[in-house]
Amino acid sequence: MNRRSFCFSTSAALTGLAGATLFPKIAFSSPTTLSWVSPARINLVHSYVLAGVAKGWFKDEGLNVDIRVGTGTAQSVIQVASSNSFFGQASSSTSCPAIADQDADLITIGQVAYQGFFELAAPPNQPITDPAQLQGKTIGVMSLGGTTDVLLDAMSLAVGLDPSKVRKVVTGTSSSGAAFLQRGDVDAFFVFPDSKFALRQMNVDLSYTPAHTYVPLPGDAILVSKSNASNPDNRDAIVKFLKVCRMGLDYMQNEKNFDELIQIVAKFNPVEGADVVKGRSVLEMLKVYYEPTGGVQRIVCDEQAWQDGVLLMEKIGLIKNKGLPLSSFLDNSFAKQAVAGM
Known part of the structure; x- marks a missing residue:
C-alpha cells in the first residue's frame, strides 16, 4: 500500500479499530503542552513556529510546544487526524480531499502560505x-x-x-x-x-x-482535528498558538531578522541552518508566498480563495463528495480571534 492509500484509508478509519490501533487517540484536556508536526524535514518554511519556541513567545502565552519532524504532508495529516499531534501543516490539496471523501477528522484553522510553494x-x-x-x-x-x-x-x-x-x-x-x-x-x-x-x-x-x-489552490495551512477544535476547553490554547504563529510570520517579513531565524532553524536542523547566504535568499522568497490575499490579515484564511479552491478540486475530481459547505474544511474563527487580540 502506498502512502496515499495509507493516508486516506487511515483517515477513513480513524474512529474505528484500525485507526485506534495505529494511532491511539490522545486526550488534550485543558492543553498547555501541545505538539506541532512538520510536513517535511525542518526548514526555513517552518520558521514562523520555530521562532515562537526559540524566543519564548509560546511560553509567554502559557504554552509548551513540542516540535515533531514529519516525513511528508500525508504523514502530518495522519498524525493530526488521529490526534497523535495537536497541530500540523498541510496544503488544501492534501487536507480537503481527505475531509470530503474520507471523513478525515481535520479542520484548517489558519493560513501560512497564500499560494503554493512548489x-x-x-x-x-x-x-x-x-x-x-x-x-x-x-x-x-x-x-x-x-x-x-x-x-x-x-x-x-x-x-x-x-x-x-x-x-x-x-x-x-x-x-x-x-x-x-x-x-x-x-x-x-x-x-x-x-x-x-x-x-x-x-x-x-x-x-x-x-x-x-495550473492549479491555483490555497497554500500551506495549520490544521487540527475537528474533535480538538470543537472542544471548548481547547479554544484558548488554539487561539494563543495562532497568535504566536502570526507573530512568527510577521517576524519573517523583516530582513533584519533573517540571520536570527537561520540560527533558530539550525537548532532544529543544523544542516539547514549552515548556509546563511542560502537562508537569507530563501526567507526573501518566502515573503511572496506568505503575503495575504483577499484583504485578510496574516494567519487568517482567505475564505474566497478556499471556496474557489474547493470548487476547482471538485471540478477536476480531486474531491468526489461535492457540495460540502466551506465550514467542513476550515474554521476561521480561531485566527480572527487571535489577530483581534494583537
Missing part, C-alpha cells in the same frame, strides 16, 4: 509549459500521498487528462532531484524555495514552472 524543474531545453506534456513522462515527487503527488495528478486532471499516464518517482525535498534528472530517471521533479536556491547555487541550469499557475 514548482516543476525540468531541463531548459525541455521545459514543462503545459500539463499535457506530462503524459507519458516520469516526474519526481517529494513523497507519495503528499502535496506534490496530489498536485501532479491535479495538473493532468485540470486539462482533462488521465493522471495515471504520468509515472512517479520519489525524489525527496532536497536538491537531489537533479541527480535523478541527470541519470534520466525522471523528466522533471518538484522543488520548493529551499531546494530551488540550492540548485542555483550548484549552477544547475533548469527551467521552473510553478504548479500554482
